Amino acid sequence: MASLGYARVSTIEQNADLQTAALEGAGCLRVYTDHGVSGTQARRPQLDKLLENAREGDELVVWKLDRLGRNTRHLLDLVGGLESRGIHFRSLTEGVTTTGPMGKAMLTIMSAFAQLERDQLAERTRAGLAAAAARGRKGGRPGVTPESEKVRQAGQYRAAGLTPPEIGKLLGISRATVYRYLGLLAE
Structure with a gap:
């Protein structure tokens, strides 16, 4: 055995x-x-x-x-x-x-x-999510708008001639995020 x-x-x-x-x-x-x-x-x-x-x-x-x-x-x-x-x-x-x-x-x-x-754990999780939704809270990351501070800063740095990788280093964000922020300003 x-x-x-x-x-x-x-x-x-x-x-x-x-x-x-x-x-x-x-x-x-x-x-x-x-x-x-x-x-x-x-x-x-x-x-x-x-x-x-x-x-x-x-x-x-x-x-x-x-x-x-x-x-x-x-x-x-x-x-x-x-x-x-x-x-x-x-x-x-x-x-x-x-x-x-x-x-x-x-x-x-x-x-x-x-x-x-x-x-029971799954039921409590669903109830908690429903209660949060009833209070107006929704899951996920907070949305970013053209009025956000980092988006505004990215636009200023770009207008000053900095490249997206340079902007990303200054703001502590990825190059892809810089492009996304700049795209928000172009809308």
Whole structure:
């Protein structure tokens, strides 16, 4: 029986070291890691590779349930597929394993709570955005108008004969932004 670890981080900037160290400490012979892959995606290259290499009697180990799946149905289908191939599942943080009936029941309950937590977070986010919109706030960067201070300065520097790269250095903006500002003045 081989323990195979799976780690996942949602963005390239995130680091999987904590997960990897925990999985290696739990005795995983190999850790497959997906970087910049959302848990909502059914296709994850390293998980797919792990599933190809796993054999009957092996164990798939994750640091936390949500690393394997962000959706209760998907998570249960994935674990069910493992079980049908004789591959066990273990989550270190939650202490869940599918080697017995109690572990399978706990997996179902824990994944349902994880799904509930994600759904509530999404609901709170939508409510917050709606409340901000009702107060007249909208998301995104503030708009720039020809009356903006930096736009006005860019126009003055250009009229004085400076080039867009020189203007960008003086104002601390990119050359592309300088051109955009100058385009606003031409309208």
